[in-house]
Amino acid sequence: VPQMYSRAAVEGVSADITSRGVTGHQHLHTVSGDIEADLGSGDDEVKSVSGDIRLRGSGQDGTLQVSTVSGDLTVRNVAGELEARTVNGDLSAEVSPARIARLNTTSGTIELNAHLATGGTVEIETVSGREKVGVAAAAGYAYEASTFSGDVDDCFGQASNRSQYGPGNRLDGTRGAGNGHVRIRSLSGDISLCDR
Secondary structure, eight states: OOOOOOOEEEEESSOOEEEOSOOSOEEEEESSSOEEEEOOSEEEEEEESSSOEEEEOOSSEEEEEEEESSSOEEEEEEEEEEEEEESSSOEEEEEEEEEEEEEEESSSOEEEEEEEEEEEEEEEEESSOOEEEEEEOTTOEEEEEEESSSOEEESSOOOOEEOTTSSOEEEEEEETTOOEEEEEEESSSOEEEEOO
């Protein structure tokens, strides 16, 4: 039975966007509306200025770029590459397996659960938001987590290093074979890292 392939491009100003049943590329943009979509495989781009975004992937490898300024962002069941940004909104993501995951927010909270592909990379940055990160990897990963005025903790039992020359708190190490890389940074937010 041949599989149907579809794709969608939708732009709105003050309208909500809902997308279901699209198996191919999706480009969904709105200014002040919410976006809710099921994603197929392929390259997807989803943007809103002041709306919330809720996305559910198919679990197939792909590339997703998603951003909102003042809305919350939730991404579930995606794989491959994820680039996600908010300014004031909270960001929650699940990526497995993750080749590249880049998450960025100014004042929102970031929560990431990821299973890292061999040699994969996770990069997370906030200014004042809290970061709660769970990254598992069969091939392990090297990690570095740093904050200027927040706290850093982990579930590994390793104590973070406080700078002796001024403010700053840092945690470095390696899990397993260290074939991936995890970097987490915050200016004033707290960081929590775990390998599950």
